Amino acid sequence: MNITFPRMGNSYNAFAHFINRLGHKAVVPPPLSDRTLSLGVKHAPEFACIPFKIILGSYLEAIEQGADIIITSGGSGPCRAGFYGILHERILRSLGYDIEVVVFDSIYQRPKDFFAKANRFRRAAGVSWPRFFYLIWEAWEMVKALDELERLSLDVRPREKSVGATTRALDQAYEIMAQAETNVDIQAARDKGLALLRGVPLQNKEYLLKIGIVGEIYVLIEPFANLNIQEMLGNLGVFCDRAIYLSGWTKENTVADHDAALRRTASPYVNQMIGGHGLENVAYAIRYQQQGFDGVVHLAPFACIPEIVVKSVFPRVTHELDFPVLDVFLDELTGKAGLQTRLEAFVDMLAFKRGKYQLGGVYT
Amino acid sequence: MRVGIPQTLTYFEFYPLYCTFFRELGFEVVTSGETTKPVMDQGILYTVTDSCIPIKLMHGHVAELAKTCDAIFVPRFVRITGEEFETFCPKFLGLPDMLNASIPKLPLLISPKVDLYRWPRLGLLKLAQAVGDQLGKKGLGVYRALVKALRVQTEFRRLVSQGLLPPEAIAVVNKYWQEGDSLVSPVEAEMVRPEAKIRGVEAHPITLGVVGFPYTLYDNFINSSLLNKLCSLGVKTYTPEMVSPAKLAEQAKGLPKPMFWYFSNRVYRAARYLLVNKKIDGLIHVTAFGCGPDAMADKLIELEAKQHGFPFMSLCIDEHTGEAGLNTRLEAFVDMLQLRKGEQSEHNLSAHGQFV
Amino acid sequence: MSQIALAANLAADAGHQPVAEPVFLGIDVGSVSTNLVLINGAGKVLHTQYLRTYGRPVEVVQKGLTALTGVLDDQVVAGVGTTGSARHITGHMVRADVIKNEITAHAVAVAELAPDARTIIEIGGQDSKLIILRNGVVTDFAMNTVCAAGTGSFLDQQAFRLGVPIEEFGGLALRAKNRVRIAGRCAVFAESDMVHKQQLGHSLEDIVAGLCDALVRNYINNIAKGKEILGPVVFQGGVAANTGIRRAFEEALQLEVIVPPHFDVMGAYGAALLARVITGEGRRKTRFKGLQIVKSEFKSTSQECKGCPNLCEIVNFSEDGRVIARWGDRCGKWQAITG
Ligand code: SF4
């Protein structure tokens, strides 16, 4: 089986690793590009959100590269993402591709369905269940390692001496990770990568500012979708912490009643799970405020349903907590230059507020 | 005390229930009336720009009620059916939060959480109690009000199942309230109202399925009286509300798993029912500008119509839907169907070149 | 304007004296217009220029600088700041001391001219902004992203349709008796509605006033949504010349709206002020290359980097064949090598 999957951030390394180790052939979707986007825009419904369009375009490119089956995750809504797979399949079929999209729903919510689907890939590869689960675990280790690398890069970039050094080190670290086979390799690659990043020459000891990034998971994690916002902020000397990682690596995760705690935090503003990470994002923003961050950037696809609810309550959060939020809603027309201007202005504004920046002071 | 009920969103589905319940508790009930230009403008002003038009209208209606009411009823709909994963669009889920954050000087918002998935009856009872508590009503009175409200709601449903459009059925219910007759038992004669009659007649040249959310289909302002217009073109229309719940449920099989949104499922299933059973000559999907679920549902319905070989048109409703543009599109669609039908009966050929 | 006329104009501005004191130059290169402002050490505006960009930022900046040669001695330019959407390329070109985004530049300018302002409405040719100031510090801002209906180009188009010179728009609007309501969230709808109203026979004045109201409504519904607008309100940008729009804002906001002097070049003015902050009073020596750059030939070329799967498009910006800046690479390896 030539298997492909949605490309999202750095996670493709781990997915490809898993599929190849299982004994199938992973078709890694080519890096997302303007071509990917225009392919997606062409065939997706006009009002579908940008992740839907990018992923559709990416599937089409993977099909060109020989993919014949797609695996993806589902969900129980009410965010649209849980329904992507089904609609993607229908659209691809209507375009004449004989392709199947296998949607994995939550193992907890639909266990039978999950195992039936998993079994198909396991049997075809001829591996035992224990081995299958071992490989899942191994891939998960890689997801965690990749996220750890990315997190460190956020800490290093705003302080690097020469622009781009961090990005180069990070790319190199991913490269090393892609070569890893066993879990031992993965851990070694992780250590090497971390060392590479720690070796980036620094010029400043401190960041100018700290900004939290919250929002819809896909545009948060995939740099192509968010126009590389982490790098843009890093290059402005700002440390940014991202609320959501695929590995779910958040400090809060160690707290047992993670969900309940988030719900409590958000409850004065949103008092109901609204799908996606809607409620969580309100809570994350409030936490950033409590942790002394300077502000929050709220990233979401244009017309994203849960995030529109979030967007409408953020003014209240800003007002009551005196905590600035910049809403960035992305679609296929969003230009990098405009975003750059808005980020610069936001950073200036926060720096002023902090008193860290007298006119012409710290940076130009 | 005056309780306001916004005349949009679930109004077309549950107003008789809401209205009876609050009246029986001894409150004055008012609605925000039909959507008007000022109501819409207000809504646009208060709502985040990228929101869908129905939510903007909702903000407008609530702002309207805020001027005169002591409380506004905006329940938070979470689940009302026996399907575990069938909930509502996130904007319904977060509606009270959005309103609270966006509209200044709101009176009391009565926004109980409606989750009837596990224990529908018990859930309803608890719901009634919660609302009663919030308004300082207790005991048997609340229970009685609920029973009565459910009865009126059942009556309303019956009227709808007989072919009345929800606003028409609501008018019947209102009439009984106005005349002081607290027990609703509308006579059949009520049904022989002109619009209903037209829809009842058999000899229509064209029958169309018109599917969409009740709050877009039955809001004559925002859709520029779409259904009346079709009526005057001599078209017989079926809307999702005219398909029985049982028949709708059957159509769930059209998808590997249901969508997550109550209203969208209904729209999709009604469309599929009409297509599969060949009840119609063509299908119109009325979508709301900026609606998330519609972006998905519309494509599904379009593909479904294509697969079953029916002409399909998607009509997007927004604050600028001019009457002129709408008329042209409707007329063209109906003309096209008429031509196609004429051809078929002459040559016994379908447009796809197969024998019927 | 010929170069001589400009020079004369400049000399006149500066009080018939050739400029001798240290001056600070601000350049604002936007998509529609390019503005240059010269101020002296005390912040006094000595000269302003308003030019059309026509999509050629480099040439227009050269043109603007050319007008300065002969009047200004290189030595007196003590600092240069750039802003606007082409601020980076212009900054590389002249070697600016400060490169700042438009929001900050505008806010700085207003903080100088009207220190107690709490709201800035800026409407230019192709973009519009709202800046909220409290105690002279930006606390919130918004920019239009896609829609043109709240910008100057919308008015230009409609003026063209109506056959009215845009300069007369404001006066006409003020003479309206029964302003018509022109619907429309976006330019296309508003245009069709306007044509419709015209066919119904409404007077030109009423239609023009209706257009002003529509622009203001769109601005308030899109850009100002959810923002707390408090007076004093400063209105600037090219459109601020239009008295009809100003009145429409005053009515919609129920606040007095102030149009500052130099309202159409505030961005450049702010950039000049920022330059003064950095290099003024001998704090730092300017990096400015000097006016001779008007004779240089600037060129942008692009190439695709095949160094990694990112395939970045690298832009090389060169002066007289020598690459002075590169951008477009994700990894920064190209930015580092300039000749
Ligand atoms: S279902 Fe669509 S129209 Fe209804 S509230 Fe949600 S997004 Fe708006």
Ligand code: SF4
């Ligand atoms: S510029 Fe750097 S990141 Fe971009 S393609 Fe070349 S090597 Fe890759």
